[in-house]
Amino acid sequence: MILNKKKQSGFTIIELMIAISILSILLLATAVVMLNIGSLYAKGVDATTVQNDSRNVIQSISSSIQFNYLSGSQVVSGSQTYQSSSGTSYTVQAYCIGYTRYSYIIGFPQNRNTFAHTIWKDTMIYQGQCKPLNILISTPNCIGSAGCIASASNSGSDLTNSNMHLASLSINSNSNYPQLYSISIGLAYGLKDMFNVNRSGTLVTSGGNYVCGNRTSERYCATSSLETTVVQRIN
Numbered sequence: 001m002i003l004n005k006k007k008q009s010g011f012t013i014i015e016l017m018i019a020i021s022i023l024s025i026l027l028l029a030t031a032v033v034m035l036n037i038g039s040l041y042a043k044g045v046d047a048t049t050v051q052n053d054s055r056n057v058i059q060s061i062s063s064s065i066q067f068n069y070l071s072g073s074q075v076v077s078g079s080q081t082y083q084s085s086s087g088t089s090y091t092v093q094a095y096c097i098g099y100t101r102y103s104y105i106i107g108f109p110q111n112r113n114t115f116a117h118t119i120w121k122d123t124m125i126y127q128g129q130c131k132p133l134n135i136l137i138s139t140p141n142c143i144g145s146a147g148c149i150a151s152a153s154n155s156g157s158d159l160t161n162s163n164m165h166l167a168s169l170s171i172n173s174n175s176n177y178p179q180l181y182s183i184s185i186g187l188a189y190g191l192k193d194m195f196n197v198n199r200s201g202t203l204v205t206s207g208g209n210y211v212c213g214n215r216t217s218e219r220y221c222a223t224s225s226l227e228t229t230v231v232q233r234i235n
Helices: 013-066
Strands: 075-083 089-097 100-104 119-123 164-173 180-189 222-231
Touching: 013 089, 013 100, 013 164, 013 180, 013 222, 075 164, 089 164
Parallel strands: none
Antiparallel strands: 075 089, 089 100, 100 119, 164 180, 180 222
16 A cells, blocks of 8 residues: 655745845834834924924013013113032023013033023012023022012923023014014024034024034934014003
């Protein structure tokens, strides 16, 4: 009696290696696509955040000017030098509109960190001067004749998110129409090494704002430049 053996078919080692190679390529391509999608999403979030913060600052200052009914009160400015926790001195500036004060700092710290606050809004207890708060520390407080209430941290708020830096902030009145004010802001998101610098190491600016560079792929930087005109209402 003779038994007929059926020939069994299967994959050879070479065929398996080819299949695994193709699968690896597909997985790698999928991973690259997902990473690009995630990067685009992060860029969109960063750009939206810096735009929203710029609008919030402009809106807050505009409201303070529009509804400033105090007799004889104007938009005044001031500056004060403070030291950071590392001992480095920085100039903090301020705009005061009635009893409302906006303490802010332009630029970046010397190290790769960020300032504790970029723009801090609080309420003063009296007018007559415009001395900014020390916003280099986590909890801004009254120093000397800063003219804030007992706890500035409770009366104030930070107007920007973390990793935000001011390139410019200005409030100017019209010489022919004193009740007309122009407000402009240049706000940037990211760390200092994400922006272009010239040969002397100074940050490059354009249109009142910093210029994003391609020197690092660590994170994405974004900028926002806004300008508006507002009329102070007369009571």
